[in-house]
Amino acid sequence: MMKRIVNFFYLGITLTFLESFxxxxxxxxxxxxxxxxxxxGVWLIKFYAPWCGHCKNLEPIFNQVAQSLVDTNIQxxxxxxxxxxxxxxxxxxxxxxxxxxxxxxxxxxxxxxxxREEIVDFARRMDGPAVRHLKNCDDFQxxxxxxxxxxxxxxxxxLDDSGELKDHxxxxxxxxxxxxxxxxxxxQCLSLVEGVAVPSSPSVYVFKDNRGFKFEGKLDTELNxxxxxxxxxxxxxAFLKVTNGNFPQVLRSEKYIVLxxxxxxxxxxxxxKMQEFKDLVEAIAVSxxxxxxxxxxxxxxGQTDLANSVAMKVLPIPxxxxxxxxxxxxYLPSASxxxxxxxxxxxxxxxxxxxxxxxxxxxxNTLLHRLKRAAFEASTSLSAMWKGNPVLTTVxxxxxxGFLSIIIYTSCCSDILEMSEEEEDIEESQRHHKKD
Numbered sequence: 001m002m003k004r005i006v007n008f009f010y011l012g013i014t015l016t017f018l019e020s021f022x023x024x025x026x027x028x029x030x031x032x033x034x035x036x037x038x039x040x041g042v043w044l045i046k047f048y049a050p051w052c053g054h055c056k057n058l059e060p061i062f063n064q065v066a067q068s069l070v071d072t073n074i075q076x077x078x079x080x081x082x083x084x085x086x087x088x089x090x091x092x093x094x095x096x097x098x099x100x101x102x103x104x105x106x107x108x109x110x111x112x113x114x115x116r117e118e119i120v121d122f123a124r125r126m127d128g129p130a131v132r133h134l135k136n137c138d139d140f141q142x143x144x145x146x147x148x149x150x151x152x153x154x155x156x157x158x159l160d161d162s163g164e165l166k167d168h169x170x171x172x173x174x175x176x177x178x179x180x181x182x183x184x185x186x187x188q189c190l191s192l193v194e195g196v197a198v199p200s201s202p203s204v205y206v207f208k209d210n211r212g213f214k215f216e217g218k219l220d221t222e223l224n225x226x227x228x229x230x231x232x233x234x235x236x237x238a239f240l241k242v243t244n245g246n247f248p249q250v251l252r253s254e255k256y257i258v259l260x261x262x263x264x265x266x267x268x269x270x271x272x273k274m275q276e277f278k279d280l281v282e283a284i285a286v287s288x289x290x291x292x293x294x295x296x297x298x299x300x301x302g303q304t305d306l307a308n309s310v311a312m313k314v315l316p317i318p319x320x321x322x323x324x325x326x327x328x329x330x331y332l333p334s335a336s337x338x339x340x341x342x343x344x345x346x347x348x349x350x351x352x353x354x355x356x357x358x359x360x361x362x363x364x365n366t367l368l369h370r371l372k373r374a375a376f377e378a379s380t381s382l383s384a385m386w387k388g389n390p391v392l393t394t395v396x397x398x399x400x401x402g403f404l405s406i407i408i409y410t411s412c413c414s415d416i417l418e419m420s421e422e423e424e425d426i427e428e429s430q431r432h433h434k435k436d
Contacts, residue, residue, distance in 0.1 A: 113245030328365035
């Protein structure tokens with residue numbers, strides 16, 4: 001590991017940053033003088049604290065992010081918020097680690113999963129315009145290959161003089177740029193997609209699952225609600241991996257979320273039993289799209305903590321849970337005792353019951369349920385800590401409880417001793433009174 005001084009020159013101001021440099025680390029260690037150049041250039045900044053365990057876990061990943069962005073003009077840096085509190089205050093940092101994309105006066109916080117691929121994709125997406133123009137049909141084909149979901153605007157054969165649809169498309173793109181790609185392309189390129197015809201008027205499409213789907217709704221000129229609702233409902237593929245990072249975005253779909261509850265091993269693989277159940281749920285999602293797409297999003301979980309939190313209990317694996325994104329209520333399949341894993345018939349029956357409002361709902365998002373959920377998550381975290389390191393857990397929780405017990409005991413004993421002394425004084429005065 002070597003250290004060198006890197007000088008950046010902006011508008012005649014020379015600032016010096018200390019950079020820990022190696023072949024694998026291109027992350028700049030920034031100081032509070034970063035505030036003087038924050039509006040110059042493009043930055044991806046990690047705000048951290050040295051004592052933060054999550055920050056330490058992110059450190060090697062962030063180094064890989066910096067390495068992956070060497071072909072861009074994005075400068076990757078980090079700020080120690082315990083040393084440079086003014087920077088943390090300026091950016092409104094409330095937790096660690098926090099990753100923020102900074103470009104001019106725009107600060108966008110990254111809220112996805114802490115993986116190299118996701119962070120790099122976020123940075124590249126934010127570095128460009130909200131809507132990108134594809135120059136030719138080859139670029140269009142490549143974009144479809146590179147992105148699981150993309151939204152597209154085309155002018156059509158007849159131009160819209162008002163530009164109303166394009167204006168609404170642009171507004172949605174600016175709002176959802178941190179999460180998705182939005183493009184425009186020449187009309188004739190759509191003829192390359194099977195089942196999609198060149199439109200006669202301006203149109204919006206979503207391309208996913210090797211298919212293209214057209215927005216058929218009418219615009220709400222005041223609220224832009226119709227196109228916005230459609231985009232929110234079409235933002236995800238037919239079957240996706242749901243994580244803690246993308247779950248809040250999935251909830252915005254206002255659909256029922258059908259989740260196969262699975263558990264990956266340490267290297268991210270599924271056992272044969274779990275893979276079979278995952279394939280089963282995916283097959284239901286794909287083959288029944290016309291029936292269920294309007295009301296359901298299908299996906300799977302690689303870890304059980306999210307599903308257990310929703311249900312406020314430990315679910316068996318593999319299993320299935322359906323979450324109402326608007327009320328946080330959930331539904332479970334009523335499998336027989338012989339059927340330990342829900343069958344396709346059981347799952348489809350549950351989905352039909354949810355649609356006709358005959359399924360039994362559990363949980364919710366009321367104050368009582370939120371308190372119960374918080375208690376369950378706390379007990380689950382404590383149990384995991386105990387299994388992982390019982391000695392450390394005992395020290396962290398045993399010592400405070402021990403001190404509290406001593407304080408309570410001392411207070412109680414003090415009162416007892418004081419009362420005993422008062423009783424002795426009374427008895428002594430009574431003896432003297434009898435003698436007299």
